[in-house]
Amino acid sequence: MSTVVSKLSDKGSINVARTERLISGALGSALLLTALSGRGAKRLTALGVGSALVYRGFTGHCHAYEALGIDTACGATASDLDRVGVEVSECFLVAKPVEDLYRFWRHLGNLPRFMSHLKEVEALDERRSRWTAAAPLVAGGLIQWDAEIVEDIENQRLAWRTLPESSVDHRGSVEFSPAPGERGVYVRVELTYAPPGGQAGRWIAKLFGEAPEQQVRSDLRKFKRLMEAREIPTIEGQSHASCYGLGQLLHS
Amino acid sequence: MKAVAWCAPHLVRVEEAPDPAIINPRDAIVRVTSTCICGSDLHLVDGFIPFMKPGDILGHEPMGIVEEVGPAVDPDKIKVGDRVVVPFPIGCGECFFCQRQMWSCCENTNPKPSLGETMHGHATAGIFGYSHLTGGYAGGQAQYLRTPLADVNLQKMPEDLTDDQLVFLSDILPTGWMAAEQADIQPDDTVAIWGCGPVGQFTLRSAVLMGAHRVIAIDDESSVPERMQMAREGGAETIDMNSEDVPYRLFEMTGGLGPDSCIDAVGMESHGYHFLGSVYDRVKTSLMLETERPHAFRQAVKCCRKGGTLSVPGVYGGFADKIPLGAIMNKGLTIKTGQTHVHKYVPKLLDEIRQGRIDPSFVITHRLPLSEAPHGYEIFRKKQDGCIKVVLDPAA
Ligand SMILES: NC(=O)c1ccc[n+]([C@@H]2O[C@H](COP(=O)([O-])OP(=O)(O)OC[C@H]3O[C@@H](n4cnc5c(N)ncnc54)[C@H](O)[C@@H]3O)[C@@H](O)[C@H]2O)c1
Ligand SMILES: [Zn+2]
Ligand SMILES: [Zn+2]
Secondary structure (H helix, E strand, C coil): CHHHHHHHHHHHHHHHHHHHHHHCCCCCCCHHHHHHHCCHHHHHHHHHHHHHHHHHHHHHHHHHHHHHHCCCCCCCCCCCHHHEEEEEEEHHHHEECCCHHHHHHHHHHHHHCCCCCCEEEECCCCCCEEEECCCCCCCCEEEEEEEEEEEHHHHHHEEEEECCCCCCCCEEEEEEECCCCCEEEEEEEEEEECCCHHCCHHHHHHHCHHHHHHHHHHHHHHHHHHHCCCCCCCCCCCCCCCCCCCHHHHHH | EEEEEEEEECEEEEEEEECCCCCCCCCCCEEEEEEEECHHHHHHHCCCCCCCCCCCCCCCCCCEEEEEEEECCCCCCCCCCCCCCCCCCCCCCCCCCHCCCCCCHHCCCCCHHHHHHHHCCCCCEECCCCHHHHHCCCCEEEEEEECCCCHHCCCCCCCCCCHHHHHHCCCHHHHHHHHHCCCCCCCCCCEEECCHHEEEEEEHHHHHCCCCEEEEEEEEECCCCHHHHHHHHCCEEEEEEECCHHHHHHHHHHHCCCCCCECCCCCCCCCCCCHHHHHHHHHHHHHCCCECCCCHHHHHHHHHHCEEEEECCCCCEEEEEEHHHHHHHCCCCCCEECCCHHHHHHHHHHHHHHHHHHCHHCCCEEEEHHHHHHHHHHHCCCCCCCCCCCCEEECC
């Protein structure tokens, strides 16, 4: 837990400071909103998270972790993957029986329901599967790879990685551990992506857009929401008023 | 349909908007029969909650008839034709918080949690018509409303009570009740309440029902005499913040002890007490260096008995200055606050209404057709024409 908790609180404090600065500079509320929630926010986030990740991707070193005294995720190891990849770890509390959570995840075909960049995961047999991901910047718009389950402990842990001949070097795991009392289950996901030929920055951007950590966090939150609320909340497609055409402009 | 739209700070318009449609499988569409304007809406209109987009539909205090249900709505709970009150926060019923009856803290109903996480460290529940900080859901000052997770959110109402008696279950009646409950009132206690708006009115009556020894309500006698009068009718003594020295009066009434519980039912737009105090926050809020004007809160901290409780139903959104942390710490105060966990209180309060112990309709001073909502906002905002609570009729 400690790694994840520290990372979150670190992110929080930086963000608040940025928000306060933004608020100070904002001229109007509509402008502020656009800056925080629209494309602008992604760009701002990209500035921070994106460049830090690419830097970390290339150097295998993470200043934020160093400052926090965390050396788990950033130490270089022998594997290519650890040296130039993106590593993301997120943890959410899910208030449902572990059997349900494990079963849903073990049926890999469910993954695209909450992992937004995945188009399809097709089971080839008990262990092997074919993954198709959307990658808008790649010719054809899709990336495909084959993966195998390398660890499967019922109701506890599931780990997978790409087959050696795949064009993508990816591995991931999900771990289910009991939260105290009746609180449910801690679901921790760890994903590592490494690019072919060491082109970390470009490859990562192709797959995720600019902020893989946020993407994984948002995906795992969707899993939690699917499990707890049985659907993912949205306001997309709801009605809004025109306000002289401004409504259409800002709600699209 | 007709809907009340937020177009810009201080610009509220009634516009034609597309009828809402079912989007998620557990959505329902409610045909709104009554819907109200709230002090919380004023914070949006005045631009104090800076997360509105032009075209957002306002309103979070509606009730009506279920018109359509999505395919996954549990038919044992909600059916077409049911008469329902819509609680302003949207819950899921399953997360850590909903399971503990903290519905306004729901983890699963805010579609844009990153905004809340950036501002507050965590996102809270989705709220109808209440800015993109709480999800940006279209609100209920409209002829129709899309309600997510309908089978856990919509509260079924009996047919034999009127809209006027029931509609405030959506927000301000539970809000007043929770504010008093959080004040932890003991039999010999004196409770002081800042603000005699609709929330203050329900808070003070709840405090009386909960057996407070003495209830004192504070507001501005010269600008809202009708609210002060209503507070007195509800069993409170009143202090005029303009002509009287509020702390002096409170200390004098309690033999120097101060009120055992102090309730801030004013929120982020409170009026200051002296020139410098109010100018400080006005300047800072207009430069957006501070997002609220917490005069009432500051005064409540100052007046509260040592070891007493502060209950804060008044809404705050961002960052406030000059919070007397030293007083809070050294006097050992307890602070309880939050957006109301409406769902938790509806069954109990509906029963109180049924038994005739509470008739919430007394706060209504104005009934207007939805098309006159901008006028409703205007008189409610400026406290004109004796306005205390406006109920809008979407069918008129
Ligand atoms: N916690 C919740 O879930 C919840 C729900 C509904 C409303 N609210 C909040 O409750 C607050 C009150 O709502 P309302 O509908 O009654 O609003 P309102 O605007 O009608 O009432 C506010 C009252 O406070 C008075 N006031 C202003 N400054 C004061 C001061 N310094 N001391 C004493 N009184 C002062 C005003 O004269 C006015 O009568 C708002 O902040 C609103 O957002 C919270
Ligand atoms: Zn309200
Ligand atoms: Zn919930």
